[in-house]
Amino acid sequence: MEFLWNNLTDKTDSGLTRYDTKMLQGLSVLAMVVLHLFDRVDFQGLYTPLLYLAGKPVIFYFAQLSDFCVMGFAFCSGYGLYKKYMCVGGQTKKYYNGRLKGILKLLVNYWLILIGFTGLSMLIGNGNQMPGTLWQFIGNVTTFDTSYNGAWWYLFVYILLVLISSFIFRCSNRLPDCVTFAVSFIIYSSAYYVRFSISDKNWFLTKYGLIGMTFF
Secondary structure (H helix, E strand, C coil): CHHHHHHHHCCCCCCCCHHHHHHHHHHHHHHHHHHHHHCCCCCCCCCCCCCEECCEEHHHHHHHHHHHHHHHHHHHHHHHHHHHHHHCCCCHHHHHHHHHHHHHHHHHHHHHHHHHHHHHHHHCCCCCCCCCCHHHHHHHHCCCCCCCCHHHHHHHHHHHHHHCHHHHHHHHHHCCHHHHHHHHHHHHHHHHHHHHHCCCCCHHHHHHHHHHHHHC
């Protein structure tokens, strides 16, 4: 990772540049592709692995490591939001003026895709699945319940974290770095346990697992 090496060796560096961020986002995109293609052991009929380790394809372990892809995007977003927060001197009103516009732009693009595919689904006779019931459609429009596409879960998490980002940055600026890290790590650890060890039938627990891991 060139940008990591540059940041470690250049003592005058003030942080990630736009180029650095694009590199990290590109790596996250590649990781996302590897994760969704190869994070499985039921690969029969899908592809033929060439190398195995402990009875599993080597690519499977790379796919497991690639689970950082969402966190990579979240890190880039969080870093950019913090820089903007500091640029306005922590003035909440100025900070949120641009952030709310960004959220609305994101949602408009999402709604266009959602409505387009909902219409297509109805045209080909799959209206019982998409849009399904009225509550299913409302849940997906509001991002509270992304039953149409599981990968859309990040929308709700991202929007919520942006909305509370001013509070997060204000707390992190006032607390010692070690305390901020410790609290964040505790949230991450508990969210990890909730996400992978507790039933996902509870909406609040499911969201906590996703939000807590992304928050870190």
